[in-house]
Amino acid sequence: MAEVKSLRPVKREPAAIAIASQLTQAIMDGSLPPGHQLGEADLAAQLGVSRGPLREAMQRLVQQGIAVSEPHRGVFVTKLDEEDVRDIYFTRSAMEAAACRLVLRQDPQRTADRLAKAHRAMATAARRGNMTGLSAADMEWHQTLVAESGSRRLARIAETLFVETRMCLSALTHRHPDPQAMVEEHAALIEALRAADEPRLLTLLEAHMRDGVERLTGREGSPE
């Protein structure tokens, strides 16, 4: 048979998946802010679907913890307080540290190459002062790290955590990080990965996450 490589299987995702993606996107970029109610009638009309698939999509968000359901009242976008921010970054830290350990026993160089690609996008965005692009490149970087681990479960868990991270970020658009520091931190991480220096990699990662928390909570932990 003639194998035609450019032909890929037609992907037709069910409505519930598509709806969940759109809702997630809207929640991440702040269009649906924390505490906002996901009214069934409104959303169904707006998305051009019926309540059935919409409710299925909402159950997915609730299961992820991105939304919460209050019986007979509706489902609402989850509100994140300062404790949540710490929890998110702590859990991310544990997840990504685990991903690092997996990457180190596989192909650190290849992973480093792929991370470097995201890192270049980050550096470019930083140079141009493109903060949204910087944030996107940051997410891309961490997503690549987890994907490279090859662990389905880490990938699934990280997906939710990244959504929550972006919820935090879009809620505090005014507090801008130091782009230069961000670029440098990721560069150091890649370098440690290339050197296959596990202790240093994990230490840098933990510090990186701590920076993330302090950036969002008001860096209460920094003496001088």
Place this chain on the structure above:
Amino acid sequence: MAEVKSLRPVKREPAAIAIASQLTQAIMDGSLPPGHQLGEADLAAQLGVSRGPLREAMQRLVQQGIAVSEPHRGVFVTKLDEEDVRDIYFTRSAMEAAACRLVLRQDPQRTADRLAKAHRAMATAARRGNMTGLSAADMEWHQTLVAESGSRRLARIAETLFVETRMCLSALTHRHPDPQAMVEEHAALIEALRAADEPRLLTLLEAHMRDGVERLTGREGSPE
């Protein structure tokens, strides 16, 4: 008004939640074996609900990864291969290690006490040769550990991982672990926790998880 603390608001959980719980339970104990199709019509009739809430519940399972959906074919209980077993235990290891670190910076003694309670149940079940009770106590022990960490996200993640763990166990009921070893391993973990000896605790935990994998995959790592 007279405040009566023993009076709690009547909890009426939505059908989708109740259905998801029942399905999860059936999947854990092997009534719904891996690969089995969750037919809508059958299940709906069997559970006495309509297809709507049932589909919502199934979406939750799919989101958790306990079931997989093949468009226009149906949703099926996830099949777990040997790689999945390793992934589950690796992820659990990372999760529970993180929980240990959190517990250590809170109230290790109180946590140790609560773990000791589950441990006594474990020892009793072991003495009587009650393998299902032993397995239940084991799950209870680890669930307690994660709950004591106080992290919502770790708890949510662990919930799914525990379901997957029990799926593995019920698929291999013939391969029974050494009950005595199991009791001793948990005792050592509690002891390390009481001593607030973080390095030892984490080392023991990792070894405990490695044991779990080897028990299920056929202990390929043991030469003789």
Place this chain on the structure above:
DNA sequence: GGATTGTCGAATGTCTACAACTTTTCGTCG
């Protein structure tokens, strides 16, 4: 005979409509 094509049944995916129940709102009365 073997491979392709057409057809059919069954299950999923989706929609509309309706009934039941809760919460909220709002007007009224004390």
Place this chain on the structure above:
DNA sequence: CGACGAAAAGTTGTAGACATTCGACAATCC
């Protein structure tokens, strides 16, 4: 001004119908 209670609005659950799609089997063609 606050309490009570009915109406309104929203969510939750059900039922039925139809379209779409998949797997299997039968018919057809070389």
